[in-house]
Amino acid sequence: MIIIGCICQGNGIGKDGKIPWKNKSDMAFFRKKTDGCTVLVGKNTILPPLKNRNIVVLESRDTIDKLEYRDALLIGGSKVWIDAFIKGYVNEIYLTVIDEYYECDTFFPVQYLHNFNLEYIEKLDEKTRIFYYKKI
Numbered sequence: 482m483i484i485i486g487c488i489c490q491g492n493g494i495g496k497d498g499k500i501p502w503k504n505k506s507d508m509a510f511f512r513k514k515t516d517g518c519t520v521l522v523g524k525n526t527i528l529p530p531l532k533n534r535n536i537v538v539l540e541s542r543d544t545i546d547k548l549e550y551r552d553a554l555l556i557g558g559s560k561v562w563i564d565a566f567i568k569g570y571v572n573e574i575y576l577t578v579i580d581e582y583y584e585c586d587t588f589f590p591v592q593y594l595h596n597f598n599l600e601y602i603e604k605l606d607e608k609t610r611i612f613y614y615k616k617i
């Protein structure tokens with residue numbers, strides 16, 4: 482699976498079920514990367530309207546284990562990312578980092594990044610970069 486996520490300073494990802502920022506650069510990257518793909522999302526995450534994607538909302542905890550989802554994009558939130566990390570399903574991570582602080586109640590599980598190698602960093606704009614990791 483490939484994780485696609487976005488964090489702010491302090492590794493925050495969300496508040497009250499939503500993402501507490503609007504970042505045009507990251508949204509453009511997200512839309513391009515997920516276009517035409519199967520995306521898996523946890524049931525606590527509220528998504529904006531997205532066309533041309535096969536969106537699978539993970540309601541039951543064993544859905545993520547299905548073989549046909551092994552190449553899918555896992556777009557969060559924190560709980561489903563943690564489960565995928567623990568089960569060894571994650572091969573790649575596109576982690577957008579916004580160089581600003583937002584108040585959050587949910588966080589990216591950075592403790593699992595030690596199993597990954599940082600391959601490159603791409604600057605999207607003055608305050609937004611993508612960190613791309615591959616499993617070691």
Ligand SMILES: NC(=O)c1ccc[n+]([C@@H]2O[C@H](COP(=O)([O-])OP(=O)(O)OC[C@H]3O[C@@H](n4cnc5c(N)ncnc54)[C@H](OP(=O)(O)O)[C@@H]3O)[C@@H](O)[C@H]2O)c1
Pocket residue numbers: 485486487488493494495496497498499500522523524525526527539540541542543544545556557558559560561562564565587
């Ligand atoms: N910044 C970003 O890139 C980004 C991306 C996505 C989400 N978010 C934010 O993250 C927050 C939501 O994250 P979250 O961690 O609370 O929830 P989540 O990961 O979206 O959903 C977790 C729920 O999904 C169910 N689930 C189904 N399969 C699961 C599995 N294999 N492992 C774990 N849970 C599974 C569980 O329901 P049961 O407990 O009933 O079993 C669990 O409570 C929101 O604020 C959202 O906006 C941010």
